[in-house]
Amino acid sequence: xxxxxxxxxxxxxxxxxxxxxxxxxxxxxxxxxxxxxxxxxxxxxxxxxxxxxxxxxxxxxxxxxxxxxxxxxxxxxxxxxxxxxxxxxxxxxxxxxxxxxxxxxxxxxxxxxxxxxxxxxxxxxxxxxxxxxxxxxxxxxxxxxxxxxxxxxxxxxxxxxxxxxxxxxxxxxxxxxxxxxxxxxxxxxxxxxxx
Numbered sequence: 001x002x003x004x005x006x007x008x009x010x011x012x013x014x015x016x017x018x019x020x021x022x023x024x025x026x027x028x029x030x031x032x033x034x035x036x037x038x039x040x041x042x043x044x045x046x047x048x049x050x051x052x053x054x055x056x057x058x059x060x061x062x063x064x065x066x067x068x069x070x071x072x073x074x075x076x077x078x079x080x081x082x083x084x085x086x087x088x089x090x091x092x093x094x095x096x097x098x099x100x101x102x103x104x105x106x107x108x109x110x111x112x113x114x115x116x117x118x119x120x121x122x123x124x125x126x127x128x129x130x131x132x133x134x135x136x137x138x139x140x141x142x143x144x145x146x147x148x149x150x151x152x153x154x155x156x157x158x159x160x161x162x163x164x165x166x167x168x169x170x171x172x173x174x175x176x177x178x179x180x181x182x183x184x185x186x187x188x189x190x191x192x193x194x195x
Contacts, residue, residue, distance in 0.1 A: 130159025
């Protein structure tokens, strides 16, 4: 199961890649893939490479293997625009029934004017103890006004007890969310400067 923020990062990465590819005028492109499956599971892999006459290029690939008891998945891409812009990212996840799961992703982009985006997610769940954690961050630097925008989210969870999330934003305050098991979440804005 992928965590929704990872999916959001994937959509951003796909959008950046499509934007980069759309400027290539595609004189050179390669794509390869494979897949196998049987009653015990499935595996697959893929890779893509595109180059354009003005210096733009894209490369990416990944693979996955899974059965009824677990699996692993990973992907990576990088794109470079002729105007100096770039995007690169990757993600990986693994799970095993009765043991737990982990996931992580990263995405970095830079526009031709110097604005940047950096984000990551990372999480894990131990099915034996019932404890889990999820951390993420999204940061945007606007080169026109020199400002940073974004947030960091750190969450923990314990089976039977619920969890707590700490959200630290660049311009809208910091918050603690207590979400006890079976209880309505309680959101408290942290005092200025406290963490």
